[in-house]
Amino acid sequence: MPELLALTGNDAVAYAMKQINPDVVAAYPITPQTSLMQKFADYVADGEVDTELVLVESEHSAMSATLGSQAAGARSMTATSACGLALMWEILGITSAYRLPVVMPVVNRALSGPINIQGDHSDTMGARDCGWIQIFSENAQEAYENTLQAIRIAEHPDVLTPIMVTLDGFIISHGLETVKVYDDAPVKKFLRDYQARYTLLDPSKPLTLGALDFSDYYFEHKVSQLQGMLKSPQVILDVGKEFYKTFDGDCCYGFYEAHEMKDAEMAVIVLGSTAGATRMVVDDLRSRGVAAGMIKIRSYRPFPYDEIARELANVKAVAVLDRSIAYGADGGPVHGDVRAALYGKHPVPVMSNYIYGLGGKPIDMEHIMGVFDDLKESIVKGHPKRRVGYINLKEGNTPSLVG
Amino acid sequence: MNTEKHMLEIRWHGRGGQGAVTASKMLAESAMTLGKFIQAFPEYGSERQGAPVKSFTRISDQKIRYHSQVNTPDVVLVLDPTLLGVVDVTEGLGEDGILIINTPAQPAEIRKQLNLKGRKIFTVDATGISLRHLGKSIPNTPMVGAIVGITKMLSAQAVADDFRVKFKDKFRPEIVEGNVKCIMDATTEVKSE
Amino acid sequence: MKKYIEGTVKSLPLAGLIEEAGTAKKYNTGTWGTFKPVFLEEHCIQCFFCWVYCPDSAVTVNEGKVVGFDYDHCKGCAICAYECPTKPKSIVMEKK
Numbered sequence: 177m178p179e180l181l182a183l184t185g186n187d188a189v190a191y192a193m194k195q196i197n198p199d200v201v202a203a204y205p206i207t208p209q210t211s212l213m214q215k216f217a218d219y220v221a222d223g224e225v226d227t228e229l230v231l232v233e234s235e236h237s238a239m240s241a242t243l244g245s246q247a248a249g250a251r252s253m254t255a256t257s258a259c260g261l262a263l264m265w266e267i268l269g270i271t272s273a274y275r276l277p278v279v280m281p282v283v284n285r286a287l288s289g290p291i292n293i294q295g296d297h298s299d300t301m302g303a304r305d306c307g308w309i310q311i312f313s314e315n316a317q318e319a320y321e322n323t324l325q326a327i328r329i330a331e332h333p334d335v336l337t338p339i340m341v342t343l344d345g346f347i348i349s350h351g352l353e354t355v356k357v358y359d360d361a362p363v364k365k366f367l368r369d370y371q372a373r374y375t376l377l378d379p380s381k382p383l384t385l386g387a388l389d390f391s392d393y394y395f396e397h398k399v400s401q402l403q404g405m406l407k408s409p410q411v412i413l414d415v416g417k418e419f420y421k422t423f424d425g426d427c428c429y430g431f432y433e434a435h436e437m438k439d440a441e442m443a444v445i446v447l448g449s450t451a452g453a454t455r456m457v458v459d460d461l462r463s464r465g466v467a468a469g470m471i472k473i474r475s476y477r478p479f480p481y482d483e484i485a486r487e488l489a490n491v492k493a494v495a496v497l498d499r500s501i502a503y504g505a506d507g508g509p510v511h512g513d514v515r516a517a518l519y520g521k522h523p524v525p526v527m528s529n530y531i532y533g534l535g536g537k538p539i540d541m542e543h544i545m546g547v548f549d550d551l552k553e554s555i556v557k558g559h560p561k562r563r564v565g566y567i568n569l570k571e572g573n574t575p576s577l578v579g
Numbered sequence: 580m581n582t583e584k585h586m587l588e589i590r591w592h593g594r595g596g597q598g599a600v601t602a603s604k605m606l607a608e609s610a611m612t613l614g615k616f617i618q619a620f621p622e623y624g625s626e627r628q629g630a631p632v633k634s635f636t637r638i639s640d641q642k643i644r645y646h647s648q649v650n651t652p653d654v655v656l657v658l659d660p661t662l663l664g665v666v667d668v669t670e671g672l673g674e675d676g677i678l679i680i681n682t683p684a685q686p687a688e689i690r691k692q693l694n695l696k697g698r699k700i701f702t703v704d705a706t707g708i709s710l711r712h713l714g715k716s717i718p719n720t721p722m723v724g725a726i727v728g729i730t731k732m733l734s735a736q737a738v739a740d741d742f743r744v745k746f747k748d749k750f751r752p753e754i755v756e757g758n759v760k761c762i763m764d765a766t767t768e769v770k771s772e
Numbered sequence: 773m774k775k776y777i778e779g780t781v782k783s784l785p786l787a788g789l790i791e792e793a794g795t796a797k798k799y800n801t802g803t804w805g806t807f808k809p810v811f812l813e814e815h816c817i818q819c820f821f822c823w824v825y826c827p828d829s830a831v832t833v834n835e836g837k838v839v840g841f842d843y844d845h846c847k848g849c850a851i852c853a854y855e856c857p858t859k860p861k862s863i864v865m866e867k868k
Binding site for chain 2: 180182315344346347348350351352353354449450452453455456538539540541
């Protein structure tokens with residue numbers, strides 16, 4: 177029987193890792209990820225898993241050790257946040273190029289500087305082009321379920337691509353919530369035993385991995401790597417469907433969740449924990465007869481371009497919420513992706529972007545209600561009230577900031 | 580804006596090290612054991628011994644669907660009376676809101692000190708209770724007892740039983756029973772206006 | 773010249789793997805040098821320094837004795853001649 181437990185987001189992911197029972201885990205502490213690995217280390221110390229826990233001296237080493245052991249044929253994991261992810265950057269690209277199905281929970285935190293330990297999406301957005309699949313979680317329940325599903329998606333022979341499962345720092349990682357955990361036996365059955373596509377530790381099948389690759393084949397290898405990402409959407413859907421059927425869960429199992437989008441005139445697109453407050457605002461607006469909707473993106477990489485365009489086909493105004501800033505770009509990264517999804521479509525909605533929550537800046541339902549108010553105005557005027565706005569920012573006299 | 584008012588939102592004020600975060604989680608876990616949906620989270624920051632800290636608990640009959648901070652609490656608990664005047668403990672607390680303060684003083688004295696209109700003020704000598712049963716000042720379990728006694732949303736006996744189960748492997752039996760006495764005594768010793 | 777890797781995006785092995793051992797043998801680096809080592813057996817004391825130091829395993833050994841060089845893979849780096857301890861040298865570099 178599934179069991180209800182009071183778990184923080186980090187506890188929930190550690191619980192998933194306990195059920196995954198990886199062969200190797202490399203760990204280096206960084207707030208707000210630290211309590212996740214601390215909890216997992218308890219499981220190791222208590223003998224509840226068979227994992228070889230490798231305590232390394234930096235995140236660069238954590239990712240390197242994870243890559244090395246996965247290439248040796250072992251199911252390997254690590255977890256990190258913010259500056260730790262930044263230090264892993266070099267190895268992230270190597271892991272995806274070697275088609276190693278590493279699953280790494282990332283507890284989203286602001287990047288320095290100024291130094292800040294609280295939640296935003298700057299870290300994983302910075303790593304979005306490293307060839308990893310990125311799956312965002314709204315709450316502790318989704319962080320738990322996404323971690324389990326990520327193993328199956330990453331290890332699928334058509335995919336063989338590493339995955340970051342994200343959860344918002346502190347808001348989810350350190351908040352205690354009711355989490356439904358599933359029994360070990362069906363979870364183990366769902367996860368299946370790891371069958372490495374290749375191993376460097378088999379003398380009967382000698383291999384060279386990581387050979388020098390000049391202009392004659394580097395390009396070909398990078399495009400061949402893309403095949404895993406291109407085949408992942410179907411696998412993400414299939415694994416989600418199987419998880420839902422097996423465990424009768426009530427999380428988001430597709431690329432995204434569309435809430436009240438059927439006849440929506442205006443919509444907000446959001447990632448991570450802010451989806452909850454957005455959904456409540458939409459429900460509130462609907463109860464007053466306003467045709468509002470929202471889309472929560474779960475699979476950010478691969479990004480569901482066609483599907484998002486379809487959802488927005490009849491929407492008059494859309495606002496994309498970005499919890500990171502992209503200097504020199506047209507608003508935040510999610511905004512850029514949604515704009516790209518709409519290219520060539522007719523008619524296009526009036527579109528605006530809102531940057532919010534950097535360094536843990538609170539976002540409440542009032543703020544999201546304000547975004548919908550702006551959208552209402554945009555529909556009347558036929559152009560965005562703000563092209564790029566900033567939520568809950570002490571702006572001062574800088575009207576040029578808000579476009 | 581809180582569109583889910585079947586939910587109780589609680590804010591805890593304390594100083595780093597006094598157990599406000601633990602208390603917010605302890606209450607939530609007991610509520611969950613008794614069939615409620617819960618959230619408990621600290622104010623997200625770095626924990627520093629002695630610095631003013633906040634923590635939050637949400638308890639609901641239904642699934643809690645959002646993760647915004649608690650801006651309009653129904654109940655505020657203050658674990659350290661020296662915070663009064665340093666921190667605005669009544670911030671966002673509605674006219675019907677409940678304020679529970681760890682102090683040997685009477686509620687009327689606190690009302691005068693804070694120059695407060697409206698709201699319901701309760702006091703409990705949580706420090707005294709914990710000194711009596713534990714020999715040291717750990718006011719968090721008496722405060723859990725106080726809020727349970729006042730709001731009656733959970734049975735004090737059930738919370739005490741849950742404490743025994745959760746902490747039997749963590750503390751020596753006399754510490755567990757001392758805390759249980761803290762919870763039970765506070766439910767009856769809490770003073771109203 | 774024999775290619776050490778072949779294929780297109782569709783047919784390349786996964787992850788840039790080379791799924792075969794000893795492929796360096798197929799790569800004829802012997803054409804790289806402008807000098808080549810010449811073995812003078814009469815001075816050689818069979819100390820094997822050249823064999824140890826050669827970065828391309830291009831010192832040929834037969835029945836426990838150094839007998840010459842594998843010119844298909846020797847790049848003419850002259851490390852063997854430098855390390856050779858005999859006087860006069862048992863290995864000298866000659867223009868190709």
